[in-house]
Amino acid sequence: MRFDVISIFPEYLAPLELSLIGKARQDGLVQLTVHDLRDFTHDRHRTVDDTPYGGGAGMVMKPEPWAQALESLKPGTETLEAGQPVLVVPSPAGEVFTQAIAEELAAEEHLVFACGRYEGIDERVLEWAAQNYRVRPMSLGDYVLNGGEVAVLAMVEAVARLLPGVVGNPESLIEESHQDGLLEYPVYTKPSDWRDNQVPEVLLSGNHAKIARFRRDEQLRRTAVRRPDLIAQLSVAELNKADLGL
Ligand SMILES: Nc1ncccc1[N+](=O)[O-]
Numbered sequence: 416m417r418f419d420v421i422s423i424f425p426e427y428l429a430p431l432e433l434s435l436i437g438k439a440r441q442d443g444l445v446q447l448t449v450h451d452l453r454d455f456t457h458d459r460h461r462t463v464d465d466t467p468y469g470g471g472a473g474m475v476m477k478p479e480p481w482a483q484a485l486e487s488l489k490p491g492t493e494t495l496e497a498g499q500p501v502l503v504v505p506s507p508a509g510e511v512f513t514q515a516i517a518e519e520l521a522a523e524e525h526l527v528f529a530c531g532r533y534e535g536i537d538e539r540v541l542e543w544a545a546q547n548y549r550v551r552p553m554s555l556g557d558y559v560l561n562g563g564e565v566a567v568l569a570m571v572e573a574v575a576r577l578l579p580g581v582v583g584n585p586e587s588l589i590e591e592s593h594q595d596g597l598l599e600y601p602v603y604t605k606p607s608d609w610r611d612n613q614v615p616e617v618l619l620s621g622n623h624a625k626i627a628r629f630r631r632d633e634q635l636r637r638t639a640v641r642r643p644d645l646i647a648q649l650s651v652a653e654l655n656k657a658d659l660g661l
Contacts, residue, residue: 416444416445416446416521416523416524416525416526416575416578417446417447417524417525417526418445418446418447418448418525418526418527418528418571418575419447419448419449419450419488419525419526419527419528420447420448420449420450420527420528420530420567420571421449421450421452421481421484421485421527421528421529421530422449422450422451422452422530422562422563422564422567423451423452423453423463423530423532424530424532424562424564425449425450425451427530427562427564427565427568428449428564428567428568430568431447431449431568431571431572435575435576435581435582436571436572436575436576436581439575439578439580439581442580444578444579444580444581445575445578445581447571447575450484450487450488452476452480452481452484453480454484455479455480455481455483455484455487456480462477463476463477463480464476464477464532464533465477467534471534472534473533473534474533474534475533475534475535475536475537476531476532476533476535476536476537476540477537478536478537478539478540478543481529481536481537481540481544482540482543482544485502485527485529485540485544485547485548488500488527490527490547490548498524498549499547499548499549500523500524500525500526500527500547500548500549501520501523501525501526501527501548501549501551502527502528502529502541502544502548502549502550502551503520503526503527503528503529503551503553503567503570504528504529504531504536504541504550504551504552504553504563505528505529505530505531505552505553505554505555505562505563505566505567505570506531506535506552506553506554506563507554507557507558507559507560508552508554509551509552509553509554510551510552510553510554511553511554511555511556511557512553512554512555512566512569512570512573513593514573514591514592514593514594515593516553517570517573517574517577518577520570520574521574521575521577521578526574527548528563528567528570528571529563530562530563530564530567531562531563532561532562532563553566553570554566555569555570576588590630595634596645596648596649597634597635597637597638597645597649598634598637598638598641598642598645599634600629600630600631600633600634600637601633601637603615603618607619615629617629635649
């Protein structure tokens with residue numbers, strides 16, 4: 416799978432050279448290229464921003480460098496079956512990124528991430544890009560960052576780890592938080608008695624049915640307490656099966 420990231424701070428994406436994603440790139444499972452937006456400017460100061468029409472504080476990213484950067488990735492030359500690449504534009508004004516969207520994007524062949532800075536990118540770029548990209552403004556959550564780079568680190572990791580071969584044991588992708596609409600259950604390891612804190616007895620029992628039930632109940636209990644908004648989407652049957660102990 417191919418990832419392209421465009422940013423005025425390419426070094427911000429250096430962490431993607433580390434750990435599992437870095438190894439996936441070395442193994443050729445993931446092609447990831449970071450592009451410096453300023454390479455698509457032609458003035459002495461490599462200008463990427465200017466004052467906003469209509470007034471207001473801050474600066475807006477100029478359209479032309481973005482258009483040249485996006486054209487340089489040759490969209491539209493993809494094979495028809497692959498379809499147009501997705502252009503993810505991190506923004507607090509985007510749809511909220513979820514595990515379901517991560518799974519959807521992991522099925523794509525080519526993702527392009529446009530990291531905005533300042534007050535954002537001239538809106539005409541997103542409208543123009545729709546000719547050759549499926550444009551998706553995407554938000555990590557309802558708070559404001561200084562730019563899209565941090566969001567791209569999170570989204571690339573969330574997507575790339577789902578690709579075959581990236582995470583050592585694919586089993587570990589199952590029963591994760593949000594996999595089934597619930598938060599994950601608590602985990603424990605040796606010693607079973609740690610500073611007078613015991614591991615739940617059931618986990619030492621070897622009774623797999625009881626262990627599975629305990630874990631499911633813990634998922635439901637945790638979700639009910641910490642993320643009641645997720646509970647609302649669960650079936651009554653599911654809730655009735657659990658001993659929430661609330
Ligand atoms: N929350 C954000 N703030 C600024 C830029 C991008 C953002 N995001 O979530 O993708």
